[in-house]
Amino acid sequence: MVSSRRETTTGGPTGRRLTAENRERQIVEGAIAYFAEVGLDGHTRELARRLGIAQPLLFRYFPTKAALIERIYQEVYLRRWDAGWEAVVRDGALPCLERFRRFEIDYQRRIDDYAWLRIFVSAGLKGFDLPSRYLGMVRERIFAPLLEGMRAESNLPSPREQPLAPDEFELLFGIHGALVYVGLRSRVYGIDGTPDRDAVRAAMLDAALPGLLATHRRVVIAGGPKG
Known part of the structure; x- marks a missing residue:
C-alpha cells in the first residue's frame, strides 16, 4: 500500500x-x-x-x-481461514457427521479469540457487511458440501435434483452458533465458564450430532416436490 x-x-x-x-x-x-x-x-x-x-x-x-x-x-478473518477445512468436509472417506465434528472442533478453536469475536459482533450491530460476507463463505464452502454429503449418505435427492433449502442450512448454523456462543460468553459478555472450552464443545457435539441425519432427512422430505 x-x-x-x-x-x-x-x-x-x-x-x-x-x-x-x-x-x-x-x-x-x-x-x-x-x-x-x-x-x-x-x-x-x-x-x-x-x-x-x-x-x-x-x-x-x-x-x-x-x-x-x-x-x-x-x-x-481471511488469514485465519484454513483451506484444510474445505478438504475435511469433502472427504468421502469419512462419515458426514465426523467431517462436521472435525471441522467444528478445529474451527471453533481457531476463532475463540478476543478480537475475532468482538469485532464480528460489533460489525453486525453497526451494519457492516463483514459478518454476512464471512458467513457466506461458511455457507458455501463448508455447509453446502456437508449437506450434499448428508443427502448422499441418506439416499436423498442430490442438490442438482432438489436444491438445498434454507432450513437445511439452518440445522447446521444452529449447531454452529451454539458452539460459537461458548466463546462469546467469555470474550464478549465477560461470563466465565469452564476453562476447557474444547471439552465443552465436544460434549455439545456429542449431544447434537446423533439426531442430525434423521432430522435432516425429515427437513429434505418435507421440502421436496409436492403433488
Whole structure:
C-alpha cells in the first residue's frame, strides 16, 4: 500500500522512525486491538492518539475508515481461514457427521479469540457487511458440501435434483452458533465458564450430532416436490 522507504515522520511513544511496512503493521495491529475493545464505531482520531501518531499519517496508509476495516477483515478473518477445512468436509472417506465434528472442533478453536469475536459482533450491530460476507463463505464452502454429503449418505435427492433449502442450512448454523456462543460468553459478555472450552464443545457435539441425519432427512422430505 505504501512504499518501503523509511518515514521521516517520527511517531509512537518512543519517537522511533519506522519503515513504511512497520508503520502499517503498527496501525493494523493497533486498530484490531482498538476496535475489539470499543467496537467498530470507534473513531480514527482516537485510534491515532492511542498509536501516538497524527491522524493524517494514519490516512496516508488507510485513506478511509472503510479501507482500514477491510484490512482488518483480511487480517483477522481471511488469514485465519484454513483451506484444510474445505478438504475435511469433502472427504468421502469419512462419515458426514465426523467431517462436521472435525471441522467444528478445529474451527471453533481457531476463532475463540478476543478480537475475532468482538469485532464480528460489533460489525453486525453497526451494519457492516463483514459478518454476512464471512458467513457466506461458511455457507458455501463448508455447509453446502456437508449437506450434499448428508443427502448422499441418506439416499436423498442430490442438490442438482432438489436444491438445498434454507432450513437445511439452518440445522447446521444452529449447531454452529451454539458452539460459537461458548466463546462469546467469555470474550464478549465477560461470563466465565469452564476453562476447557474444547471439552465443552465436544460434549455439545456429542449431544447434537446423533439426531442430525434423521432430522435432516425429515427437513429434505418435507421440502421436496409436492403433488
